[in-house]
Amino acid sequence: MSSRIFTLLLFSICSAFSSRVLVTFAHDFDSHINSIKPFFLKLVERGHNVTVLDTSSNPKPRYFGPDVHVLPIYLPPKGPKPAHDSFWIVDTASHHLPPLFAATDRVLGDIIEEHKEKLDTVLNTTWDLIIMDEVFGLHQNAISYKLKKEKNVPYIVFSTTITWMSNYINNAMGRFSSSRIGMFVPLPKDSNNFWNPSNFMHRISQFIADFREYFGICYMLSFNGDLDNLKRIASDDFTFSKFTKQSAFHLNEQIDRLPFAVPEAADFKSIGAHCRTPNALSRKYLNFMNDLSSKGTIYVGFGSTIDITFAPEFLWKAFEDTFRNLSDYRIIFAYGGERKMDVGKNVMITKWAPQLEILYHNATMLFISHAGLKRPAKTSRDRSVISIFQKYGTGRSSAHRPNDQTLLACSTV
Numbered sequence: 545m546s547s548r549i550f551t552l553l554l555f556s557i558c559s560a561f562s563s564r565v566l567v568t569f570a571h572d573f574d575s576h577i578n579s580i581k582p583f584f585l586k587l588v589e590r591g592h593n594v595t596v597l598d599t600s601s602n603p604k605p606r607y608f609g610p611d612v613h614v615l616p617i618y619l620p621p622k623g624p625k626p627a628h629d630s631f632w633i634v635d636t637a638s639h640h641l642p643p644l645f646a647a648t649d650r651v652l653g654d655i656i657e658e659h660k661e662k663l664d665t666v667l668n669t670t671w672d673l674i675i676m677d678e679v680f681g682l683h684q685n686a687i688s689y690k691l692k693k694e695k696n697v698p699y700i701v702f703s704t705t706i707t708w709m710s711n712y713i714n715n716a717m718g719r720f721s722s723s724r725i726g727m728f729v730p731l732p733k734d735s736n737n738f739w740n741p742s743n744f745m746h747r748i749s750q751f752i753a754d755f756r757e758y759f760g761i762c763y764m765l766s767f768n769g770d771l772d773n774l775k776r777i778a779s780d781d782f783t784f785s786k787f788t789k790q791s792a793f794h795l796n797e798q799i800d801r802l803p804f805a806v807p808e809a810a811d812f813k814s815i816g817a818h819c820r821t822p823n824a825l826s827r828k829y830l831n832f833m834n835d836l837s838s839k840g841t842i843y844v845g846f847g848s849t850i851d852i853t854f855a856p857e858f859l860w861k862a863f864e865d866t867f868r869n870l871s872d873y874r875i876i877f878a879y880g881g882e883r884k885m886d887v888g889k890n891v892m893i894t895k896w897a898p899q900l901e902i903l904y905h906n907a908t909m910l911f912i913s914h915a916g917l918k919r920p921a922k923t924s925r926d927r928s929v930i931s932i933f934q935k936y937g938t939g940r941s942s943a944h945r946p947n948d949q950t951l952l953a954c955s956t957v
C-alpha cells in the first residue's frame with residue numbers, strides 16, 4: 545500500500561469520524577493483547593468505537609476499561625493443559641510452530657460449530673478497521689481475509705514479538721537467514737557463545753530453522769488440511785502470502801534493525817514497545833531500596849507466563865543460594881507462586897512489583913528475567929541494566945546477543 549493511501553487512512557481514522565474498530569489477538573493468551581492495548585486505548589481516547597474479540601478458555605471476559613467493548617467467546621480447554629514445567633524443559637524449535645497454527649485452526653472449527661451467532665455478528669458488522677495480532681489465532685486471519693475480500697475492510701497486522709521469518713518472507717523484507725539471528729537458535733554453550741554471522745555453522749543452522757518454519761507454515765499446513773476451518777470462512781484461495789500482501793500495514797514492536805542493518809519497506813513500521821512515564825515509587829520500595837547499607841538493587845521478575853515454581857530443583861536452589869550470598873544488595877523478587885524461599889532480609893518477595901518504576905530507580909543495577917521474545921523490547925525501554933536469564937522455549941535469540949547490543953537498543957528507543 546502506498547504511503548499516501550495510508551496517510552489518508554490514518555487521517556480518516558484519527559480525525560474525521562468515529563470509526564468502528566475490531567481488535568483480535570492470539571487465542572487464550574494474555575501477553576500479546578497487553579502489547580496492543582496502548583494502541584487501541586489511544587483510539588478509544590480519540591473517540592473511536594473499539595471492540596475486542598476475546599476468545600478464551602477463561603469464562604470471565606477480559607476487561608479493558610469502561611469504554612472498550614469486549615465480545616467474549618468462551619471455549620473450555622479441550623484435552624490436558626500443557627504441563628506447568630513445559631517452559632523449563634521443552635526445547636522449542638521452528639518445526640514446533642506449524643502444529644501450534646494447526647491447533648488454532650481447530651479452535652476456529654469450535655467457534656464455527658459452537659458460536660456461530662457470535663461469529664456472524666463479527667462478520668456482519670460494518671467495521672472500518674481491523675487490528676490483529678500476528679500469530680496464534682487463525683480465526684483472526686479468517687475474519688480479516690473475508691472482510692477485506694467482501695467489504696474491503698482494511699486490516700493492520702500487529703507483531704508483538706520478534707517478527708516471524710515467514711512473515712518477513714511474505715512481506716519480501718529481504719531478511720536473510722544467513723546474516724541475522726533467528727528466533728530459534730541453538731542454546732548458547734557459554735557466555736561467549738554469541739551468534740556470529742561469520743561462523744558458517746551458525747549461518748547454515750539458521751537457514752535450516754527458517755526454512756522449516758516457512759515451509760511448514762506456508763505449504764505443509766494447507767497440504768495437511770490444517771487450514772480447513774480457516775478456508776471455510778476466508779475462502780479456498782487463502783494463502784499467507786496473499787494475506788500479508790493485502791494487509792494495510794504491519795506494525796512491529798521489535799526494533800529489528802539492531803545490531804544488523806536491514807532493508808526498509810514503506811508499509812512495515814518498527815514502532816518499538818510502548819513506553820509510559822514511570823510513576824513515583826511507593827514508600828515501601830523506596831525505604832527498601834534507599835537503605836544506606838545496600839550496594840544496589842537487583843530486580844528479578846519472570847513475567848506472567850513463566851512460573852519459577854516449576855523450574856528444575858537445581859535452578860530454584862541456585863537462586864536461593866545466590867540471593868543469600870548477595871547479602872550486601874537489596875533484591876526484589878516478583879514471585880506469585882506458593883513455594884517458600886529460604887533467604888535473608890535482603891530479599892523482598894512480592895506477588896507483584898512496579899517493574900518500570902523499580903527499573904528507573906538509580907539504585908537498580910541488574911534485572912534478571914527470562915529470555916522471552918518480548919523481553920529485549922520491554923527491558924530496553926525500561927533503561928535499566930539487563931541480564932537475560934536463559935531458559936528453554938522461545939526467546940533464544942535474546943540470550944544469543946551480547947548485553948551491549950541489547951543496551952544499544954535501549955539507548956535508541
Ligand SMILES: *[C@@H]1O[C@H](CO)[C@@H](O)[C@H](O)[C@H]1NC(C)=O
Binds near residue numbers: 564593594595613669
Ligand atoms: C460500538 O460498537 C459496539 C459493538 O460493536 C456496538 O454495540 C455499539 O452500538 C457501538 N456504538 C456506537 C456509538 O456506534
Ligand SMILES: *[C@@H]1O[C@H](CO)[C@@H](O)[C@H](O)[C@H]1NC(C)=O
Binds near residue numbers: 664
Ligand atoms: C449474517 O449474514 C449472513 C449472510 O451474509 C446471514 O445468513 C446471517 O443471517 C446474518 N446474521 C446476522 C446475525 O445478521
Ligand SMILES: *[C@@H]1O[C@H](CO)[C@@H](O)[C@H](O)[C@H]1NC(C)=O
Binds near residue numbers: 862865866869
Ligand atoms: C555462597 O557463598 C559460599 C561461601 O562464601 C560459597 O561457598 C558458595 O559457593 C556461594 N554460592 C554461590 C551460589 O555463590
Ligand SMILES: *[C@@H]1O[C@H](CO)[C@@H](O)[C@H](O)[C@H]1NC(C)=O
Binds near residue numbers: 904905906
Ligand atoms: C537519578 O540520578 C540522576 C542523576 O544523578 C538524578 O537527576 C535523578 O533525579 C535520580 N533519580 C532518582 C529516581 O533518584
